[in-house]
Amino acid sequence: MSKVLVSDPIDQAGIDILSQVATVDVNTGLKPAELIEIIPQYDALMIRSGTRVTQEIIEAGTQLKIIGRAGVGVDNVDVPAATRRGIVVVNSPEGNTIAAAEHALAMMLSLSRHIPDANASVKRGEWDRKTFVGAEVYKKTLGVVGLGKIGSHVAAVAKAMGMKLLAYDPFISTERAEQIGCQLVDLDLLMQQSDYITLHIPKTPETTHIINATTLAKMKPTARIINCARGGIIDEVALAAAIKEGKIAGAALDVFESEPLGESELRAIGKDIILTPHLGASTTEAQVNVAIDVAEQIRDVLLGLPARSAVNIPGLGPDVLEELKPYMELAETLGKLVGQLAGGRVELLTVRLQGELATNKSQPLVIASLKGLLYQALRERVNYVNANIEAKERGIRVIETRDASARDYAGSLRLEATGTLGTHSVTGALLGDKEIHLTDVDGFPINVPPSKYMLFTLHRDMPGIIGKLGSLLGSFNVNIASMQVGRKIVRGDAVMALSIDDPLPDGILAEITKVPGIRDAYTVTL
Ligand SMILES: NC(=O)c1ccc[n+]([C@@H]2O[C@H](COP(=O)([O-])OP(=O)(O)OC[C@H]3O[C@@H](n4cnc5c(N)ncnc54)[C@H](O)[C@@H]3O)[C@@H](O)[C@H]2O)c1
Numbered sequence: 001m002s003k004v005l006v007s008d009p010i011d012q013a014g015i016d017i018l019s020q021v022a023t024v025d026v027n028t029g030l031k032p033a034e035l036i037e038i039i040p041q042y043d044a045l046m047i048r049s050g051t052r053v054t055q056e057i058i059e060a061g062t063q064l065k066i067i068g069r070a071g072v073g074v075d076n077v078d079v080p081a082a083t084r085r086g087i088v089v090v091n092s093p094e095g096n097t098i099a100a101a102e103h104a105l106a107m108m109l110s111l112s113r114h115i116p117d118a119n120a121s122v123k124r125g126e127w128d129r130k131t132f133v134g135a136e137v138y139k140k141t142l143g144v145v146g147l148g149k150i151g152s153h154v155a156a157v158a159k160a161m162g163m164k165l166l167a168y169d170p171f172i173s174t175e176r177a178e179q180i181g182c183q184l185v186d187l188d189l190l191m192q193q194s195d196y197i198t199l200h201i202p203k204t205p206e207t208t209h210i211i212n213a214t215t216l217a218k219m220k221p222t223a224r225i226i227n228c229a230r231g232g233i234i235d236e237v238a239l240a241a242a243i244k245e246g247k248i249a250g251a252a253l254d255v256f257e258s259e260p261l262g263e264s265e266l267r268a269i270g271k272d273i274i275l276t277p278h279l280g281a282s283t284t285e286a287q288v289n290v291a292i293d294v295a296e297q298i299r300d301v302l303l304g305l306p307a308r309s310a311v312n313i314p315g316l317g318p319d320v321l322e323e324l325k326p327y328m329e330l331a332e333t334l335g336k337l338v339g340q341l342a343g344g345r346v347e348l349l350t351v352r353l354q355g356e357l358a359t360n361k362s363q364p365l366v367i368a369s370l371k372g373l374l375y376q377a378l379r380e381r382v383n384y385v386n387a388n389i390e391a392k393e394r395g396i397r398v399i400e401t402r403d404a405s406a407r408d409y410a411g412s413l414r415l416e417a418t419g420t421l422g423t424h425s426v427t428g429a430l431l432g433d434k435e436i437h438l439t440d441v442d443g444f445p446i447n448v449p450p451s452k453y454m455l456f457t458l459h460r461d462m463p464g465i466i467g468k469l470g471s472l473l474g475s476f477n478v479n480i481a482s483m484q485v486g487r488k489i490v491r492g493d494a495v496m497a498l499s500i501d502d503p504l505p506d507g508i509l510a511e512i513t514k515v516p517g518i519r520d521a522y523t524v525t526l
C-alpha cells in the first residue's frame with residue numbers, strides 16, 4: 001500500500017479520501033532535517049503553506065510521486081526541482097478563493113472602522129467613541145492589484161458596496177476588467193488614485209517588493225493598503241516607515257516576508273495596522289474544499305490516473321484533460337511504437353494533428369508522445385511532468401504540425417521520428433468506442449488495434465511470404481493473434497503488422513529478415 005505524509009494540518013475530509021488508497025501519517029511541525037530523514041518512505045506529501053519543500057527534501061524523497069498543496073500558492077515548493085524528478089505538484093486553485101477574498105474585504109472594513117482596536121479597548125473596560133471614528137468605503141476608490149480569481153471576487157463585492165474600482169493586471173484584457181466593473185490602469189495611477197489598495201498577485205521575481213518606498217510614496221496620505229496575497233510583495237520596512245511618517249493612513253497584512261512573523265517594527269504600530277496570522281484560507285468551508293480537492297488528486301495519481309490541477313504539467317487543465325485523455329493514450333502508444341521502430345537515438349519528432357484533432361491544443365499530445373517515445377529509455381521514470389525536460393536534455397527536437405484537411409478518419413495523430421538509424425512514421429485514430437487503432441505504418445495503410453507484443457515487417461508483396469513467416473514463427477513456438485498486410489500497390493512494397501501472444505524469442509528477428517522478400521523486421525512492446 002502507498003504511504004502519504006501529511007505535514008501540515010488539513011481537514012479530516014482529506015485524510016479520509018487518502019485513507020482509501022494509502023496509509024496516512026499526519027506529522028506536523030517537522031523540522032527540515034526531520035522531514036528529510038523520513039521522506040524516503042513516502043509516495044506522496046500533502047502540505048499547506050507551513051512546510052517548505054526544498055530541493056534537498058525533494059531529492060531525499062526517492063519514492064515521491066506527488067506533492068499536494070492544500071491551497072493555492074506553491075511558492076513554498078521548489079517546483080522546478082520536483083519537475084526534474086518527475087514529481088507531480090498539484091494545488092487547489094479555487095478551493096479557498098472566497099475565503100481569501102472575504103478576508104481581504106474584512107481587513108478593508110476593519111481598517112476603515114478600527115474594529116480590532118475598538119474591540120480591544122472595550123474589552124479593557126474603556127468606552128472611547130472619539131478615537132475610533134472611521135471612514136466609509138462607499139464611493140471610495142479601491143485599487144485591485146491582480147484581477148485573478150480572488151481579486152475579481154473582491155472587486156465584485158466592493159462594487160456592490162458602491163466603491164469605484166481600478167485594477168492593475170498586465171495579463172488581463174480590458175474587456176475582462178470591464179466585465180468585472182474595473183477600469184484597467186497602470187500601477188502608478190492605481191497607487192495615486194486609490195483610497196484602498198488590495199493585493200491579489202502571486203509572489204514572483206517580478207512582484208517581489210513591487211510595493212516599496214517609491215510606490216508607497218505615490219499613495220494618498222489618507223489611503224490604506226491590504227495584503228492577503230503573499231509576504232514579500234510589500235517591502236515591510238518601507239511600509240512601517242510610510243505609516244509611521246504619515247505618508248499613508250494604514251495597512252492590513254495577513255502574510256509576511258517571514259512566517260511566523262518574528263521581531264518586526266510592524267507590531268509596534270498602533271491602530272493603523274492590522275496583522276493576522278495568514279488566516280486568508282482559514283474558514284471551515286475552504287479547508288474542507290482544499291483538503292478534498294487535493295486529496296482526490298493524490299489518490300488519483302497513486303492509482304496511476306492523471307491529476308486535474310497539476311501546476312507542472314503545462315496545458316493539462318481539467319477541461320483539456322477530460323477532452324483529450326483518449327487522444328493522450330493514443331499519442332503515448334504511437335510514441336512508444338515509433339520510438340521502437342526508429343531504434344537508435346531519435347533526434348527529431350514531428351507530431352501532426354490531423355482532421356478534427358487539428359483544432360485541439362497540441363501541447364498535451366506532444367507531452368504524451370514524448371512520454372511514449374522516451375519509455376524505452378526511461379521506463380517508469382518518464383511521466384507527463386518530466387517528458388519535455390528529458391527530451392530537451394537528450395537533444396530531441398519537436399515539431400508540431402496540423403492538417404485540418406486530412407479526412408481519412410475524423411481525427412488522427414501522426415508521429416514521425418528521425419534518428420541515427422533513419423526515419424519512421426506511425427498514424428493512429430480512435431475508432432468506434434474510442435478504441436485506439438493503428439492506421440498507417442511508414443506510409444502503408446493498415447487498421448489494427450495495438451497489442452502488447454507486435455511484430456512489423458517491411459517486405460515485398462508476393463505469394464507465399466505470409467505462409468513462410470507463419471511457419472517460421474510457429475517453429476519458434478510464437479502464437480499469432482492477428483495479422484494484417486498494408487500495401488499501396490499490388491506486388492509492391494508492403495508492411496505486415498502481427499499481434500503475437502508473447503515477446504519474440506531472442507535471435508528470431510535475424511531469421512525473419514533471411515526470409516526471401518522480407519527486408520526489415522521490428523519487434524515492439526507497447
Ligand atoms: N492569505 C491567504 O491565505 C491566501 C489564500 C489564497 C490565496 N492566496 C494568494 O493570493 C494570491 C492570488 O490568488 P488567486 O487565486 O487570485 O490567483 P490567480 O492566479 O487567479 O490570480 C493572480 C492574478 O495576478 C496577476 N498577476 C501575475 N503577475 C502579476 C504582476 N506582475 N502584476 C500584476 N498582476 C499580476 C495574474 O494575471 C492573475 O490575474 C496568490 O498569491 C495566492 O497564493 C493567499
Ligand SMILES: O=C(O)[C@H](O)COP(=O)(O)O
Nearest residue numbers: 048049050071072073281
Ligand atoms: O496560497 C494559499 O492557498 C494560502 O496562502 C493559504 O495558505 P494555508 O493553506 O497555509 O492557509
